[in-house]
Amino acid sequence: MGRTQRLLAGLLLVFVSSSWGGASEANEAAQTVPTTTFSGVAVWVRDETPVVVRIDSGQTPLGAYYWTTVEGPNERVTLCWRNRCRTELAAEQVVLEADWDVRHQSVPALSRSLRELAQWYEVTPLPEQSWQGHPANGWLLQPRDAWRYPQRWWLDAATGVTLERTIFDDAMTPLERFAFVRFERHAQADLTEVRQAWSSLGQSDRVDFRLHTVAPDAMPWRLDDLPPGFALRASGWRQGPSGSRVWQWALSDGAASVSLFVEQETAPHQAAEAETDSQGDANSEGAQPESAQRWGATLIVRRNRNGWLQTAVGEVPAATLHRLLDGMRYVDE
Amino acid sequence: MDRLNGNEEVLSAWFDDEYAEPATDLDLEAILRDPNTRSTWGTYALIGAALRGEPLATLSDGFVAAVLQRIAEPGSEAPPQRELARLADAAGGDGTTPVTAANDAWWRWSAVAATLVAVVVTGVLALQSPREAGVRVAEREMALRAESVAFAPAAMGGQRRLPTLPMGVRSVVVAADAGVQPVRFTSAPFYMLAHNPAQPMGGVTVRALATPPRVSTNAR
Numbered sequence: 001m002g003r004t005q006r007l008l009a010g011l012l013l014v015f016v017s018s019s020w021g022g023a024s025e026a027n028e029a030a031q032t033v034p035t036t037t038f039s040g041v042a043v044w045v046r047d048e049t050p051v052v053v054r055i056d057s058g059q060t061p062l063g064a065y066y067w068t069t070v071e072g073p074n075e076r077v078t079l080c081w082r083n084r085c086r087t088e089l090a091a092e093q094v095v096l097e098a099d100w101d102v103r104h105q106s107v108p109a110l111s112r113s114l115r116e117l118a119q120w121y122e123v124t125p126l127p128e129q130s131w132q133g134h135p136a137n138g139w140l141l142q143p144r145d146a147w148r149y150p151q152r153w154w155l156d157a158a159t160g161v162t163l164e165r166t167i168f169d170d171a172m173t174p175l176e177r178f179a180f181v182r183f184e185r186h187a188q189a190d191l192t193e194v195r196q197a198w199s200s201l202g203q204s205d206r207v208d209f210r211l212h213t214v215a216p217d218a219m220p221w222r223l224d225d226l227p228p229g230f231a232l233r234a235s236g237w238r239q240g241p242s243g244s245r246v247w248q249w250a251l252s253d254g255a256a257s258v259s260l261f262v263e264q265e266t267a268p269h270q271a272a273e274a275e276t277d278s279q280g281d282a283n284s285e286g287a288q289p290e291s292a293q294r295w296g297a298t299l300i301v302r303r304n305r306n307g308w309l310q311t312a313v314g315e316v317p318a319a320t321l322h323r324l325l326d327g328m329r330y331v332d333e
Numbered sequence: 334m335d336r337l338n339g340n341e342e343v344l345s346a347w348f349d350d351e352y353a354e355p356a357t358d359l360d361l362e363a364i365l366r367d368p369n370t371r372s373t374w375g376t377y378a379l380i381g382a383a384l385r386g387e388p389l390a391t392l393s394d395g396f397v398a399a400v401l402q403r404i405a406e407p408g409s410e411a412p413p414q415r416e417l418a419r420l421a422d423a424a425g426g427d428g429t430t431p432v433t434a435a436n437d438a439w440w441r442w443s444a445v446a447a448t449l450v451a452v453v454v455t456g457v458l459a460l461q462s463p464r465e466a467g468v469r470v471a472e473r474e475m476a477l478r479a480e481s482v483a484f485a486p487a488a489m490g491g492q493r494r495l496p497t498l499p500m501g502v503r504s505v506v507v508a509a510d511a512g513v514q515p516v517r518f519t520s521a522p523f524y525m526l527a528h529n530p531a532q533p534m535g536g537v538t539v540r541a542l543a544t545p546p547r548v549s550t551n552a553r
Contacts, residue, residue, distance in 0.1 A: 096526075209526070241523045248527060259528040293521060298528075300521060313528040 038161055039187035042107070046176040046296025055107060055180075058187070081198050085209075096209040108165045108178055110153065111233070112254025120144055120229035120253055121151075129154070131163045132183050138164075141255055147227040147320045148256045149175065149297060159185050167256075167297040167315055176296030176315075211236045211248060219247055221262050225327025227320050229253035242266050251314075251324075258314030260324055265309050292318070301325065 037058040044051040054069040067079040078087045085096040114123050126138030135157040142150045150172060154164040164179040213236040216222075223232070230251045240246035240263055249260040293300045297315040303325055304310075310328060312321035 211527075238527055241520050246523075246527070250528075257528070259524070261524055261527070295521075295525075298525070300524060311524055313524050 037187060038159065038183065038185050040180045040183035042178060042180045044176070044178050044296075045174075046298075056187070057107075079198055086198065086204060095204040095206040097206060108162050110155075110162075110255055111252055114139065117141060117254045120148065121255065126152070126154075128157075131156070132180065134158065134163070134183060134185070136163050145228065146170075146317060147229070147323070148253060148316055151255050153255075156183065156185065161185070170317075176298075208239050211238055214247075216249075219249070220331055221247065222329045222331055223249060223251075223260070223324065223327055224329050225323060226251065227253075227323055230258065230320075230324075233257075256314065256316050258312060258316055258320065258324060260328070261309075261311040261313070262328070263309050263311075265304060265307050305330075 039056045039058075040054075042053045042055055044053060055067075057066045058064065065079070065081050067077065069077050078085055080086075087094045087096060110117070117123060121141035121143055124140040124142065126140060129136050129138060131154055136154045137157050138152065138154040140150070140152050149170075150168040152164070152166045152168070153162060155161065156163050161183070162178070163183060164177070166177040166179075167175045169175050211234065213234065216232060216235050219235055226232075230253045232249060233252050234250040235248065237245045237247045244263050244266060246261050246263040251258045251260070290301060290303045292302070298313060299316070299318055299321060300311065300313050301318065301321045302309060302311045305328075308330070310325050312325050314321055
């Protein structure tokens with residue numbers, strides 16, 4: 001297969017891959033059901049700990065299912081059935097009343113075509129390779145600016161499912177890697193098995209984890225300065241751990257994603273995670289104590305801005321998160 | 334992007350069974366002298382031995398010592414000797430003597446667990462450098478290891494899992510910029526989950542979400 005053919009095939013596959021999820025609620029079934037089903041074992045390497053994950057994604061006559069099994073000290077099972085996700089931890093079960101969307105399944109996915117990505121990344125096809133016996137197409141995405149990290153993607157040639165994604169830092173040192181080490185396409189769990197799995201999780205604490213969609217213009221803050229290539233994919237609010245409303249903006253350039261969160265500060269937050277002396281208007285300049293945590297390629301940066309906690313999370317350089325946070329402007333609820 | 338040096342090429346070829354010439358002590362010495370490939374070699378050799386059910390002592394003492402010495406060098410992560418010794422002890426050895434019950438499944442898994450320590454400590458060091466061949470080998474070995482792990486999700490009514498793997502999950506706290514306060518956010522799981530729902534997050538649980546507010550309890 002020639003390079004052009006591979007590129008065209010890849011474009012098609014990425015399109016298929018990116019079309020798994022939709023945003024409208026009009027046709028839930030059509031949008032939450034993956035176009036392909038698969039089963040496999042993947043390894044996440046973040047920081048120092050490889051995490052082995054069993055992943056199954058499938059479709060039954062009653063809806064889509066998806067589950068992951070994480071092995072390790074925090075071993076857990078997460079099972080999503082239709083648009084509910086249930087997580088079993090060692091001593092408790094939690095039902096996340098989430099709007100499950102296959103775009104957010106654990107397998108990373110490109111959400112833009114290579115043609116679009118080529119605006120922000122130099123896209124280099126990699127020599128065709130067999131991955132666990134499956135022909136795979138690979139691309140190296142090298143950023144054209146400083147707002148994103150280099151990435152390497154390997155997609156199953158037949159389904160477009162991501163078989164491997166590695167995020168590098170500027171020195172091409174891997175920050176994190178997701179890779180299927182066993183992959184079977186068109187695999188479906190038995191419906192009875194899925195039902196048993198769902199019911200076997202037993203009694204659960206339920207947490208409302210839905211993103212209540214809100215139009216960008218109706219959000220209390222505006223994003224005035226998006227780094228090139230990053231576009232808003234969703235906005236709304238969730239109920240936060242403290243019960244307060246947490247506003248969220250989800251952005252992506254197609255390969256890297258960022259989430260911005262804003263919430264009114266609460267006392268526990270003040271004591272445990274942030275401090276501020278500044279008062280007054282939310283937009284006023286002043287000391288903005290900042291803290292950060294990194295996990296693999298994911299960086300969390302938090303600022304206190306006059307009674308508001310701003311949190312940025314993303315697989316991007318710190319400068320990108322800073323730019324986004326700097327560009328936030330308070331309007332009003 | 335090919336940044337392999339000669340030793341790494343040899344190393345890669347060996348593990349890909351593409352090295353035409355027999356491995357000699359000179360080859361081994363050359364690799365062990367190369368700080369860039371030493372830990373990589375040690376990791377893969379230990380992984381392979383463990384997955385094949387071979388006693389770890391089939392590796393020469395000098396070789397293992399060299400690997401462990403490399404791991405313990407200043408600047409390396411926490412030395413794994415204690416973990417290896419503990420695991421070897423759990424598997425019937427004392428960390429310095431051969432594991433003789435390699436055919437027993439439990440012992441074999443313990444060996445895999447011990448291997449995992451090597452992966453955690455030295456493999457990641459190898460993974461953190463852009464050596465494509467090394468990465469390729471690592472992935473292959475990861476595949477072997479993962480395929481060897483008996484997946485038995487409790488929710489699927491599976492068998493009891495293996496002895497818990499000694500993976501010290503921890504996130505690294507870093508300063509994003511000058512003047513930034515590195516902090517472990519107690520609410521980080523919420524943001525991570527909201528950033529990417531249903532994403533497997535080893536080391537970050539959603540336990541915090543089980544605390545109030547509860548919309549309802551005992552929901553089915």
